Amino acid sequence: MKFSAFGERFTRSTGALQLMDDLGAALDSEEPVLMLGGGNPARIPQVEQFFREELESVVADDRELGRLAFNYSPSGGDRRFRRELASMFKNRFGWPITADNIALTSGSQNAFFMLFNLFGGQMADGSRRQILLPLAPEYIGYNDVGIGEKLFTANRPRIELLDDNLFKYFVDLDNLEVGPEIGALCVSRPTNPTGNVLTDEEIDALSDLARRNDVPLIVDNAYGAPFPNIIDRKVTTAWNENTVLCLSLSKLGIPAVRTGIVVASEEIVAGISAMNATLHLAVSSVGPVWLHRAVRSGRLIDISNSVIRPYYRDSAERALGWVREYFQGVDYHVHRPEGAFFLWLWFPDLPISSNELYERLKQKGVLVVSGHHFFPGLDEEWQHKLECIRISHAQKPDIVREGIAVIAQEVREAYGL
Numbered sequence: 001m002k003f004s005a006f007g008e009r010f011t012r013s014t015g016a017l018q019l020m021d022d023l024g025a026a027l028d029s030e031e032p033v034l035m036l037g038g039g040n041p042a043r044i045p046q047v048e049q050f051f052r053e054e055l056e057s058v059v060a061d062d063r064e065l066g067r068l069a070f071n072y073s074p075s076g077g078d079r080r081f082r083r084e085l086a087s088m089f090k091n092r093f094g095w096p097i098t099a100d101n102i103a104l105t106s107g108s109q110n111a112f113f114m115l116f117n118l119f120g121g122q123m124a125d126g127s128r129r130q131i132l133l134p135l136a137p138e139y140i141g142y143n144d145v146g147i148g149e150k151l152f153t154a155n156r157p158r159i160e161l162l163d164d165n166l167f168k169y170f171v172d173l174d175n176l177e178v179g180p181e182i183g184a185l186c187v188s189r190p191t192n193p194t195g196n197v198l199t200d201e202e203i204d205a206l207s208d209l210a211r212r213n214d215v216p217l218i219v220d221n222a223y224g225a226p227f228p229n230i231i232d233r234k235v236t237t238a239w240n241e242n243t244v245l246c247l248s249l250s251k252l253g254i255p256a257v258r259t260g261i262v263v264a265s266e267e268i269v270a271g272i273s274a275m276n277a278t279l280h281l282a283v284s285s286v287g288p289v290w291l292h293r294a295v296r297s298g299r300l301i302d303i304s305n306s307v308i309r310p311y312y313r314d315s316a317e318r319a320l321g322w323v324r325e326y327f328q329g330v331d332y333h334v335h336r337p338e339g340a341f342f343l344w345l346w347f348p349d350l351p352i353s354s355n356e357l358y359e360r361l362k363q364k365g366v367l368v369v370s371g372h373h374f375f376p377g378l379d380e381e382w383q384h385k386l387e388c389i390r391i392s393h394a395q396k397p398d399i400v401r402e403g404i405a406v407i408a409q410e411v412r413e414a415y416g417l
Contacts, residue, residue: 077104
């Protein structure tokens with residue numbers, strides 16, 4: 001039996017596949033595993049009670065239960081939910097949008113597969129285009145979604161060292177070029193894996209650069225405002241006809257529901273809807289029906305601001321404190337946590353690769369993610385790519401603390417300390 005070229009490409013080993021397999025194996029393991037590697041959100045009791053109340057109101061209503069599970073949605077996703085979202089964005093941000101500017105997808109990973117292949121790869125005129133990542137490191141899930149090879153190109157960041165072993169990445173705008181081979185720009189904000197939040201000035205500059213070159217700026221807003229609002233910087237959530245803003249219900253705490261949200265021009269939304277019909281027939285209505293009342297009432301925004309955001313801010317501060325405690329005497333840097341729920345650790349001149357460190361930690365029962373997976377499109381040799389790891393602080397505090405202690409010990413051994 002032989003697979004096609006498509007089959008060979010999408011069944012090969014990838015960073016995302018390794019990550020999800022590790023998580024599955026950890027859940028099945030009889031031995032305790034400290035899961036600091038995944039992107040699963042924390043289980044926050046107040047948030048889960050909120051979800052429970054919203055779901056109970058749906059299943060108690062026969063008509064709503066029908067919309068939830070017994071009928072197909074339109075190809076663009078549940079239209080009522082899209083209207084509620086459009087109204088929320090218009091009222092809160094003043095965006096001139098309607099339901100026709102919003103498409104739902106089977107999770108944001110699925111949205112990026114469609115968007116990246118819509119604007120990159122083999123073009124109708126025979127040319128090839130790439131997706132430009134203005135700042136790498138970037139999200140591991142982008143890496144292998146191209147139908148063809150070499151879908152991405154990326155720029156190194158400008159690195160600024162800060163006090164207290166912190167540092168921050170900035171877009172190197174002086175060395176960023178958009179040629180005719182570029183089909184779209186894409187950034188995440190906050191950034192997975194680093195917790196970096198691009199400044200309003202960086203976003204404005206990138207938006208202007210994309211508009212001048214007649215390509216879209218895709219902004220991955222899975223952790224950003226207005227929900228789940230896991231962001232610790234005062235920034236503007238902006239949108240225009242040239243921007244494709246992607247959101248998700250996953251990081252609110254319901255990743256299994258798989259609901260992605262794309263806010264874009266009507267032309268792009270129509271394209272995503274057509275692709276939905278071909279690839280999925282219809283997207284799930286579970287998330288949209290479950291949370292449509294919470295969007296309309298404002299409860300979704302309220303719980304994001306009053307519970308989810310403070311929870312992760314406190315979690316990041318605790319984890320950073322433990323890093324400083326256990327890594328004393330080690331040459332390390334942490335990207336300043338500004339959003340999401342990860343710490344990005346950098347070990348300059350690490351004697352082993354980050355992947356070897358990942359393997360050693362895995363043997364010790366601690367799962368992290370090697371940093372080399374987070375540089376899609378940046379093919380040049382750069383030692384920094386092999387010196388970083390991503391850890392999640394979304395697990396219970398005792399798990400995070402114990403995991404950081406094990407990581408610190410393994411890093412000390414690698415340095416010979």
